């Protein structure tokens with residue numbers, strides 16, 4: 177579904193990702209781990225085409241992404257939930273969700289029922305402004321917005337960062353549901369190692385813009401955590 | 408002072424205001440969407456006027472038929488300028504100011520060279536000849552028509568921004584370009600069309616004003632200065648503020664010019680605006696929720 181071959185990514189002249197190689201099977205979940213500043217967000221932004229320049233190859237569903245504009249990648253079915261959520265503040269919840277549908281290939285503008293099944297609160301708050309929601313509600317809205325486009329693959333950047341604990345669990349459950357029951361392919365950037373181990377099929381640990389360890393979810397042991405993920 | 412003169416002036420001010428409103432709405436939409444201070448805007452007004460003149464002179468088309476054609480033609484000019492020049496300069500505000508200023512000069516010179524600098528005149532539509540009389544009050548049918556078209560265009564603009572998918576996309580891009588692109592919105596296209604729409608509004612204003620003032624290559628300059636004042640006074644990003652401000656400025660300039668003379672009137676108007684900006688730097692109706 178997603179393949180990176182000798183992938184480099186740059187901001188201006190500085191190289192942020194170096195020589196990444198990985199594969200993501202359809203329907204699987206990949207956890208991307210690593211300390212702050214190692215390039216996890218940049219990896220997702222590179223997949224969306226939001227960095228200044230890339231080198232090497234990136235394929236989505238067998239198609240090269242290299243020269244595609246960001247909006248074209250979205251139309252190909254990549255849903256992006258960025259770090260910090262980036263809900264549109266002066267849009268209502270309903271408008272934020274509608275915005276998600278702009279990336280649908282079929283041109284439909286109805287919000288899929290599953291969005292409200294997973295996040296009933298979005299129906300209740302549909303006329304509130306995105307900027308007025310709590311952090312946890314904004315995260316639900318950001319995920320809902322990505323689901324509104326019926327994505328083939330979902331990129332989630334630290335979806336539980338800075339969110340009240342009761343909602344963290346809810347969001348983790350939704351992520352697992354999406355992956356297991358809906359068969360959605362997911363790339364998850366995560367700080368919570370326990371959740372990554374429980375939920376993901378494969379993981380990769382990054383350091384200084386490179387992949388230092390990768391493997392199957394259940395192999396994500398304490399040794400790796402201590403070596404690459406603690407401070 | 409005679410009250411009939413006062414009210415006649417008041418109404419003349421209102422129709423001037425409504426033309427200003429269209430020019431200012433175009434400026435404000437372009438500035439509010441892409442942060443571009445479009446110094447070529449006055450030339451879009453001028454081109455709209457010349458297009459109307461040309462359609463009348465060479466093709467015998469009346470103004471009513473010309474209006475939609477002018478809208479499309481000046482919109483296309485705006486679109487081309489955005490694609491060719493402005494789009495290359497986003498994130499470089501100073502450069503866009505200089506570039507659009509240069510475009511304005513080129514357009515002015517092109518018209519001067521091609522058509523000449525002498526004044527041109529356009530007939531107003533015959534059905535709007537004549538006046539309405541209310542006692543001593545004389546209202547020109549044509550000015551009433553201008554008022555109607557301008558308010559209509561303002562309503563269309565409002566609906567376009569708030570009720571259409573294009574409007575939603577534009578508002579999304581204004582607030583967060585990157586995330587908009589991540590949801591399939593082609594920001595460059597939205598920008599191009601928005602610029603074109605702002606230019607088209609200016610073109611319509613130019614077409615409407617032709618029967619009232621003589622059409623010359625420099626006619627846009629004065630109008631656009633007033634339109635800039637409207638935008639500053641009204642508060643960027645607020646159609647209501649723009650409407651209020653064009654009313655105020657149109658009226659104030661009509662009234663002050665009547666009481667004093669044109670020059671003194673303008674100086675007093677500027678002083679009033681400077682005072683207003685001093686006390687309400689964000690305009691009459693500022694955006695209340697931050698983006």
Ligand SMILES: Nc1ncnc2c1ncn2[C@@H]1O[C@H](COP(=O)(O)OP(=O)(O)O)[C@@H](O)[C@H]1O
Pocket residue numbers: 187192210211212213214215216217218219
């Ligand atoms: N827009 C940018 N321009 C230049 N450098 C950046 C930009 N964004 C991130 N970086 C740099 O790239 C590196 C990786 O950042 P990031 O991908 O945000 O890390 P993470 O998400 O793992 O915390 C950091 O050194 C950061 O300073």
Ligand SMILES: [Mg+2]
Pocket residue numbers: 216217218259
């Ligand atoms: Mg990050």
